[in-house]
Amino acid sequence: MTETFFNLTWLIPLFPLAAFAIIVLWTNRHRLLSTWIAWIGIGLAWILGWIVFFQAWGGFEELTPPTHKYPVPLFSIPTGTTSLNLGFQVDTLTGVMLFMVPFVCLMIFIYSKGYMNYGTKDVDPRYSRFFAYISLFACGMLGLVVSDNFLTLFVFWEIMGLCSYLLIGFWFDKTYPDPKRITPKEAGLKAFLTTRVGDVIMLAGMLLLYSQVGSLTFSDVFSQETLEQLAHTYAWGNVPWATFIALLFFGGAVGKSAQFPLHVWLPDAMEGPTPVSALIHAATMVSAGVYLVARSFPLFVAVEGGSQLAVVAFIGAFTAIFSSTIAVAQNDIKRVLAYSTISQLGYMIAALGIGAYVAAVFHLITHAFFKALLFMGSGSVIHGVEHGHHHSHHHATGPEGHEEEGEFDANDMMNMGGLLRRMPVTGWTFIVGALALTGIFPWAGFWSKDEILADAWKTFQEGGHFGVTANWGFFVWLLLTIAAFLTAFYTGRQIFLTFAGKPRTAAAEHAPESVPSMTWPLVILAAFATLLGLAGTPWANQFFEMIGESAVILGERLAHGEFNLVIALVSSGVALAGWVVAWLIYGFRPLTVPVDPLRRPLGPIYTLLENKYYFDEIYQAGIVRPAIRLAQACYTFDDKVVIDPIVDGVGRFGRWLSDWLRRAVDNPIVDGAVNGVGRVTTWFGEFMRATQTGKVQNYLLVAAVTVFLLVALYVFRTYLPDWLSALGLG
Amino acid sequence: MDVPLSWYLVVAAALFCIGLAGALSRRNAIAVLMGVELMLNAVNVNLLAFWRHVEVVKATLSGQAFAIIVITVAAAEAAVGLALAIALYRTRRTVDVEDVDLMKL
């Protein structure tokens, strides 16, 4: 197979970019046209992306070096005598990302048409702009995966950050009567600033890497010699540059993938429209952090047994369990999924931390499909409930119609119930997604999650690769297994609260099924969520075949756990247990009142979980408010107390000095003399005034007299001595 | 040279002083202007006399050139002066400089 299409890879992100530009500049007023332009943009990207993917799957036999395929420089920037080359590349990691990203994007683009109420009277006033933004976002994500260097990767990374900001704050005019509830505009700001912290750390790492290596191109950075050099030169003490830079990169991943402690932005990002949540905050952007760690994995493993992998494993595993506990006590259907996302990203990060590279990437891909499915399902539910609410509100005659507009929260699972009957397609696809998420055989999540757990267990049993110690393997396995139980529990809780039982509000009672443009993507994604796992079964692991090759540089050391029946049974058992517990609490006796039955027995722990361990409050009090206070102090210092007063003081001193000089020196002495002259002049002027007749000949006469006097003066000066001597007086 | 330099100078001085007296004493603006013309003529006589008796040795022509410039200025002055006189006459029906003392407020 020829590699012709690899040369066109750089076009993939340009299609959505063109769509963005066209919509913003020209077709903003025309909704249907904008929709189609966005669809065509992402559709072309999808077609080309899959062509490239299948070619990459076919292999790169004749190309060397084997890891970073097809680096093509697009342009360069001069940097002193050298220059910085930027371009794109294709390798198998890029390939699988190109399999997942444009396809999921396409599904979500199609879904968005219905979600933004195209063709109804409720159509969003900024409908076209929404498609422009998500097109730009798609450009960012696709650009990220085809970059051949850290710089353009960072550029697209930040463009996604921008889109995330714009899309979370898409309904920036929304306000809530509850002042404590975060509004979309604040959520957008919070997301941008929080990820910015991680980005800056990553930028620092990138710049240090650039300083050390002199290049940012992957093939240069990940060459064997460079890695050796980075592993054996030291930033300070005994911290090698490789470790230090890898940790800084991980900082970026923590921000983008919402890992502890920078996880706070993701749940609030659910204020954005649901397709955004599905697209950015589940399927693609948040997995960019994982992608970054996977992409720079050679750097992470350059130092055998360094602390960087331990940090990654710890953060990942801790985040996985930490956020799944929070998810248990959330009532907002999207927030549950948000915490679930954080938790699943934790899985991937933890997998990378123990060297389970392939398993992490595999989970990234499967997770993208089923989490997008879940989010879009939840969006469909919310959409339905909102319509049901409007419907009941407008047509209600009974007392239930008197709910205050605005008080009603369509996201709240306590307001739902019994929706499976009202929205069958949404309901069943949601359940498929939930099964995939919880890792029930044979759905996709089972295979990918199981591979991570098996790898962790294997690390515990046989010792890890890359110097990961066996105990880390156990630690990760244990935490992830507990997290698997919690995942099943909160997912089950979600299903039972939403779909089972009887509707708890009039809104849920009247919720209609969504339009076909919303349900069809659900069905397609459900199919993928069911079947995709078969790509990575232990018996025919196509996925490993493909991805494993992209990490050949890691040599024989790449972890690949064989299928371990015991582990599979344990994790499946744990997951089933979670479902069962959820059923016992929420499904066996469906809720009739909107109060969680766990609230009372868990008491303060439930409050703690409900308030997300008070992280927002801690950050607010510990970082945001001190920063604002510091800013205020600086301004006071600047304008009121020190700097400007000094400047003004110097000015005032100058004025005082001149004033003093005027009073002490000028007035009595200089001015006295001047005034004297002035008085004489006045007197003389009075006298001379008489001579001012205004007649020109008078003046002329004075001039003539003067001339005469001057001549006479000359005569006297020259000849007076002669005359005197002639008179005998000399 | 038959006519000594001093003769010219004395005549020029006389011409100048007569012109001066005219400029100072006539009431009519045009007559004043005529006096001024006489003074300028006296200057020219001086310039050319000095040229003939002093400068001609150096074979340069400053005196003549100066004289031409002076004539030019005189012509310009006469043109503007007469224009003023006519304008004055038109607006105030007089050309008596005694009556023109607008400069004194």
Add this chain to the structure above:
Amino acid sequence: MTVSQVVFILLSIAALGGALGVVFARNLFRAALALVLSFVGVAGFYVLLEAEFLAMVQILVYVGAIAILIIFAIMLSRRMMSSETQPWNEQWVGAVVVAAALFAALVFILSRVDWPATEAQVPADSISQLGQALVSPDFYVLPFEVASVLLLVALVGAVIIAREQ
């Protein structure tokens, strides 16, 4: 007494007499005619000084242009010619005294200086030399040009001033 000296004395009489006529004539028109006489006398001086070109210029510009201009001006404002008012102002005594005193002082100084006399001849091509000097960048082209600009400005100015509003 050479011929030149006799001619000089005659010319002096014409020039100074004309000048006195300008100052003392009651009738303005006559004063203007006396001015012409004086100008012609001065032109004669120039001939004596072997500055023939200047003599011609004197005749052309002063007699031909300025004097005629003055006469025109006098005739344009006819009432000026009437001599019912005193032609001299009240400071005429002072003017005469100052003029006389200045003349005395000047003559005194002139008498005290030993004036040089030269036997050098005026070069035959002095007129062409003068022409070249006037337009040569090494000599007088700048004053020459400035003078022409001055004439232009005076021309424009005179027209604007004298124009009917």
Add this chain to the structure above:
Amino acid sequence: MEYLLTLITFTPLLGVLLVLLVPKDDERTIKNLGIGISFIPLVLATYLWFAYDKGQSGFQFEFIADWIPAINVNYHVGADGLSVPLMFLTALLTTLGLIYSSYTIKQRVKEFFLLFLLLEMGMLGVFMSLDLVLFYVFWEVGLVPMYLLIGIWGQPKDRPQYSAIKFFLYTLAGSVLMLLAILGLYFYHGTFDIVQLSQGLGSEGPLGLVFGGNSALAIAAFWAFFIAFAIKVPLWPFHTWLPDAHTAAPTAGSVILAGVLLKLGGFGMLRIALPIFPEQFKFYCWDVPIIPILALLSIVYGALVCMAQWDLKRLIAYSSVSHMGYYMLGVSAAAAGWGVSSYSDAAAMASNGAALQMFNHGIITGGLFFLVGVIYDRAHSRDLALMDAEGNPLRDKDNKVLPAFGGLGKMTPYYYGIFLVTAFASLGLPGLAGFWAEFFVFRGAFEIMPWFAAFGVLGIIFTAAYILWKIVQYLFLGDFNLERWKEVTHDAKLTDLMTFEKVTMWPLVLLMIGFGIYPTPLVDFFNSFAQKLFGG
């Protein structure tokens, strides 16, 4: 060709003379004439941009003529990679400023256009000067028009006289120091020629060491130049004239002030202070790192002060302090890397970044001031929140600040879009022009002075915070409240961008996006300059 620079610089003077001839009631002619004339330097500067050979590092379009031969002052002009983009920037911002002002300046139109063109001449002259006296003369020429622009056309409530005097005296104080240093250089070396002075002062150069190795004199002269330029940049703690001047100046004046006048200081650092006093500059950046510390303070402190501002224009003025701090950090890193062969590329990158920061700050902050002018022209108010008498924001019962505007994103989407691009360019979003400057500054700094760089990147976070939190959120986000708008603006009409405002903004936006995506043409210029200074 050798007259090109002279032509560019003095065409505005021709414009001044022509505007003088137009009667002052004929405002239409004055405006058209002023704008038309200002296009000539713009076209010529664009021509210069393309005619300049980026492959060479020396001065091009050089022209030298006697000016005051008695003291060896020459009319010596020339362009290199540093000055060409800045001249283009100056010409562009002047034209845009005049276009904008022709719609917004209502009183004393003739004087305004006249002074503006005079100002342009002064600024262009500084960029082309290669003789210290010429440099100094142009430097001062720019001062007076700006003083008058602030003083006459300032808003009465912003204390324009105070601000103008402060601006004038502050800059003049620096100028006096600079003049003394220029005279010192002349008395010692006998020349005012920048090229000779900056080539000659290495130990092998024809002029020997600066001041013959007399370090006390050299240090004094260095600081004299440095402070003069630092005031103009402005570097903390010499910055307090800036917020006042910006606040008081009319919109186009603020644009020029931020877009070009600040660059004069930056230009001086790279044209004079660094090439003539490299050892001294290096000493205070590396051995005794005073200058990078001041740069860091400018960055972080400037950004923090922004967060405490409620006056939009003042906020952006302080953001200039912060942004020019990045510039200064780049210059310090470049100076610290001067003469060390292993740092030659890093120093070149830092210098490229600094120069890029000058250019980008010019288009971005210039654009921001235009955009502030847009809202000010409509609302006649710049406060982001409702303020009490002491100048503190009012709060509602939930202790939330009451925004004065809000929701403009919904009402004026065009304005919002343009503002958003400019704001994100300002916070250094990759893909827009501002990023590359920060990237290269930090790239150089991380290699040469990593600790300073590490502190400096904190500024990026604060920058994002004040721009998104303070500006974008308070102006555009939230719901539009018609009652409050009427109360704040006394029933003014709210319209989206008008054509002349779009005409003014689009060139800048296109430059931001264009150089954000493909910065190479611009970096080529600066790199050719950096190669001359740091090239191996």
